[in-house]
Amino acid sequence: MARGEQPVPERREILVKGLVQSVGFRPFVHRLASRFPVSGFVRNHAGGVLIEVQGDRDALDRFAASVLEQAPPLSRIDAVQSRMVAVQSDSGFTIRPSEDDDSLDVLISPDVAMCEDCLAELFDAQDRRHGYPFLNCTNCGPRLTIIQGAPYDRERTTMAAFTMCAACEAEYRDPRHRRFHAEPTACPTCGPQLQLLSPGGEPVESADPLALFRQAILRGEIGALKGIGGFHLVCDARNSAAVGELRRRKRRDARPFAIMVREVQTAAIWCDLSPRERELLQSQRRPIVLLRRRREESPHSTPLAAAVAPDNPYLGVLLPYSPLHQLLMEPLRDVPLVMTSGNHSDEPIVHRDEDVVARVGALVDVILTHDRPIAVRCEDSVTRVVDGRELPVRRSRGVAPEPVRLPFPLSEPVLAVGGQLKGCFALGRGSRAVLSHHLGDLDHLAAFQAFEHDVGLYEQMFHIRPRGIVHDRHPDYAPTRYARQRAEAEGLELHAVQHHHAHLASCLADNGLNETVIGVVFDGTGLGLDDALWGGEFLIGDCGGFERVAHLRYLRLPGGDQAIRHPWRMAVAHALDAGCEPTGLPLVAPTERRIVERMAATGLNAPNTSSVGRLFDAVAALIGLCRTASYEGQAAAQLEWLATDVVATGSYPFELSQDRTVDTRPTIQAIVQDVRRGVEPARVARRFHSTVVEIVAAVCTRIRSETELGAVALSGGVFLNALLAHEVYARLTADGFQVYRHRQVPPSDGGLCLGQLAVAAARQAALRPTSADSPAGNDR
């Protein structure tokens, strides 16, 4: 352009796709536009946010770059499409109302932790929200857990009952304000209030219910605290009597408790923290992070009660994520609080005030609740770091319903209903998979009812009407029955996917891949194509199909589900199978030996299984570690904890037959021998872990020599075991394999729905024939 010449205005249409609605994106664009010599408008649009902006080219370029660089913290931009449009005569820059479009692709943000601005207000004595436990803004606060319908606005949230005061209303209407269209916005004048209750539900009047609650906890009492997604049970984690009493009242539940601490430095009193772990603890998601405990706690610190997480080298830690938690923790300084799900054993977490007295009243001495209802029950997310990378354990509060990208698109929208034990469903459209929060064991009526309700809610929120449903091959899973009934009623296309194929596809999708790999899938159990319960599987496949090329040798699972609850049964079954006399081993009574023997002989209620999870159970019971489990995977977890700090000294023998069946009878014989010789259980546990690593390495090497496949995907709940996940990865990598692990969704059944969607997408794309699940390989 020559000097003195007027720049020619241009007009550009910019379509921003991704997580850009309900996160303050439009006000952000509005504020940004005021800093440039431009005019135009911004509005929500199908698939994202649409901006039309006019000005000289240089201003437009700088404006567009700033949109990307300075996007609001909760937003996530997946794609930007830009094109030239005709110049118009608008003055100024405005936010236009949305066009009412039924195909609106609204992406609801997860419930994320309080932002820095709100934190500053919370502790600013001059601010009108000073000390208010329910403040929030467009950059933070509850979302998923308060939604009752779509589209997302205040009328369809549990904030509908609270009429905004004039001051809140003014902020809500002001495009320049951080609370512009912050649907859950509230203040002490107009918003929710705390209420203290006795365990029987009688209101306890107090000017400062939170202070009374805190005092009760510090006196050694147990409290129920209503948080974002449900009620937690709370007590002083230093107080052995209080923690012991909580364990006693929760009876059958042996799960480790998580603790909440005020800040990351407090966690460092008891745990070693890597930079990645610090980052995760402080992230907006605020998950429970499983941290390595220090071998020796600092001499100046108060020890944690042993009953918080007995015999466990890890500690689940989380930081305050709501203003209520922040206010509770602030005066406590370095005092850690137990923060565990408010429920009995496997039941879903309590989230309604109507239920709290009946369901956890007997467990607590005091209840702190409030009048903002929780619409969607949502437990804390749990994660851990292995080899510097995240390995999700449970994907829930703070993460759901953030979408995951599929490696290739679905041609039609699909609902994947997932598995049974760690309920989680996924809705897929195009390349996007929206995974639900964690729904727990769907065998529980309350959990299944939540599943049905939440499927409907997600379909409404994301405007996805599925044309197909994909489910596990297991006919008795509650979600499978749901899928079949619904497909029948609505005429939807139905896909059954074999459990371990879904695990393999989940790991591939998690890594954005669809290539043929060796899938090592180790879990509790899943129904195989031959109706045996698989769980120690080596597959070759991609999202479209698979071949089972190796597996653990079958053995009878004595008593089906009973065997899961009672690891001693697996110990007896494996010992008898290996030709060892189980009587006289630490946890076995002679009568029990006879029960298992009879079942194995008749095969009655004793299906064949190749499960690695159950092999872990057997070893845990053989060494006297766990006789009866109060939750699925307890014995295997205890075995991992016991082995964690032991130096590796060799492994046990096993046999890999010509047809690639892995025979662990020599392993069991050697373990029984070690137990009888009085070898320390921790050494046996460690050697057993090394044995599993050797098995994986031997089978993968054999498969590579026969197929030249050099990439391995690791999936299944057994790979939540950090020791195993690390060792298998290290060994295979050293042997020259490319190894893929989970990083966005858990390797357990909580990630199954993503794999089911990926398989459905592959079948729709007909990358493989739809009969891809036909049996093959050495499977007889």
Ligand SMILES: [Zn+2]
């Ligand atoms: Zn905020």
Ligand SMILES: [Zn+2]
């Ligand atoms: Zn107000």
Ligand SMILES: [Zn+2]
């Ligand atoms: Zn599984």
